[in-house]
Amino acid sequence: MSDTADCNIAWFNCHAGVAGDMTMASLVDAGADPDEVASTIAGLGVDGYALLFERVQRCGVEATWANVVVDHDHHDHDHGPPHRPAREVLALLDAADLPARVRERARRVFLRLAEVEGDIHGVDPAEVEFHEVGALDSIVDVVGVCAALESLDIDEVWCSPIAVGHGEIRSSHGLIPNPAPATVALLAGAGAPSRGIDTTMEVSTPTGVALMATLATGFGAMPAMSTVSVGYGAGTADTSERANVVQVVAGRRSGPGDGVDDEGTPVALVEANVDDVSGEVLAHTIGRLLAAGAHDAWITPIVMKKGRPANTVSVLCDPAAVEALRSIVLHETGSLGVRASMLRRWPQQRTETTVDVEGHTIRVKVAAHRAKVEFDDAAAAAVSLDLPVRVVLDRAARAVEETEIARPHDTP
Numbered sequence: 001m002s003d004t005a006d007c008n009i010a011w012f013n014c015h016a017g018v019a020g021d022m023t024m025a026s027l028v029d030a031g032a033d034p035d036e037v038a039s040t041i042a043g044l045g046v047d048g049y050a051l052l053f054e055r056v057q058r059c060g061v062e063a064t065w066a067n068v069v070v071d072h073d074h075h076d077h078d079h080g081p082p083h084r085p086a087r088e089v090l091a092l093l094d095a096a097d098l099p100a101r102v103r104e105r106a107r108r109v110f111l112r113l114a115e116v117e118g119d120i121h122g123v124d125p126a127e128v129e130f131h132e133v134g135a136l137d138s139i140v141d142v143v144g145v146c147a148a149l150e151s152l153d154i155d156e157v158w159c160s161p162i163a164v165g166h167g168e169i170r171s172s173h174g175l176i177p178n179p180a181p182a183t184v185a186l187l188a189g190a191g192a193p194s195r196g197i198d199t200t201m202e203v204s205t206p207t208g209v210a211l212m213a214t215l216a217t218g219f220g221a222m223p224a225m226s227t228v229s230v231g232y233g234a235g236t237a238d239t240s241e242r243a244n245v246v247q248v249v250a251g252r253r254s255g256p257g258d259g260v261d262d263e264g265t266p267v268a269l270v271e272a273n274v275d276d277v278s279g280e281v282l283a284h285t286i287g288r289l290l291a292a293g294a295h296d297a298w299i300t301p302i303v304m305k306k307g308r309p310a311n312t313v314s315v316l317c318d319p320a321a322v323e324a325l326r327s328i329v330l331h332e333t334g335s336l337g338v339r340a341s342m343l344r345r346w347p348q349q350r351t352e353t354t355v356d357v358e359g360h361t362i363r364v365k366v367a368a369h370r371a372k373v374e375f376d377d378a379a380a381a382a383v384s385l386d387l388p389v390r391v392v393l394d395r396a397a398r399a400v401e402e403t404e405i406a407r408p409h410d411t412p
Helices: 020-029 034-042 086-095 100-121 136-151 181-190 206-215 279-291 319-333 375-385 389-406
Strands: 007-013 049-058 061-070 156-159 162-164 168-171 174-177 194-196 216-219 226-234 245-253 265-274 296-303 309-317 339-345 351-357 360-366 371-373
Touching: 007 020, 020 034, 020 061, 020 136, 020 206, 020 226, 020 245, 034 049, 034 136, 049 136, 049 226, 061 136, 086 100, 086 136, 100 136, 100 181, 100 206, 100 351, 136 206, 156 206, 181 206, 181 319, 206 216, 216 319, 265 319, 279 296, 279 309, 279 319, 309 319, 319 339, 351 375, 351 389, 360 375, 360 389, 371 375, 371 389, 375 389
Parallel strands: 007 156, 061 226, 156 216, 162 194
Antiparallel strands: 007 245, 049 061, 168 174, 226 245, 265 309, 265 339, 296 309, 351 360, 360 371
């Protein structure tokens, strides 16, 4: 665990759209070790595919193309497009021999996809049948992106506004709008900015957008950092209007005082006063806001005119997410209006580790001067061990301290 606020960042410029293979290729082009990426994907324990990286040009821009070649005969897909239930994909990830952060990131991407597809088709997320995104090449893309991020030791992902096409596209369900319903739902859920470009191609796929919507810390212009490398991941088509590439800029940001991010990160504070909403509804609203990507959300008791007791719903979020989160506040509380103001924040860099408490793995968020045990993990362990949760929390905290004491430290 580091005592610094150093942070490795990858900012993706999706000026021509985004897809899983383009994202993976951009990271390899930026310096991720292709052999390490391939070796990590092999930890899935599946065969019947080949992963090839090739140098190509798109509109005169040198780029890397990631070509996932699937042996469909090997997988016996004789009855239409390949598909897998969401639970099967998640079970595959759980059983795979993957680095912890690769597994965690990949699981979050597919969980987000399952939630979106469940809403669209009106089924339980666990019962969602992945079609295109459940195909082997999409699984390889997602795990490959997470493996490439790990190869570059990327802590934070940031993303530009995402380009989308128009018209209609063919899917396993027939002709559907472009951008696809899942793509739009992912953008909306993350409060991710997007812009239309003049093409009927599906320039942004559900897999590509899911990666950004799930992994991105924020959206917008490139954040302040010291650039280390740049990469370009090519799409299959070579169009004449614009370079069909995803650009990634990888760099490093240190803590306040290094001259890079002294001005902090811009954030928006969205608030509404409500005096006729129950505590249960407020708790549900907070849950929805956090699930939609808010940095934080909370309730503050207040006293309004004529002595009426009330509450302020407060949401801290990226500026690009204001519209989506404002809509949630209005929809859930019935408030007649909201207000917003711009602030700046200086988040402390943190990492996640795990400790073992009597055979139970518990996640812990670690910052420079403190560690916070994941309560849900501790609560689950407490039930299983028949112990008070405070005891499990204390043991997990002491396990972190012992790990830190035992860890070798650099000497001057």
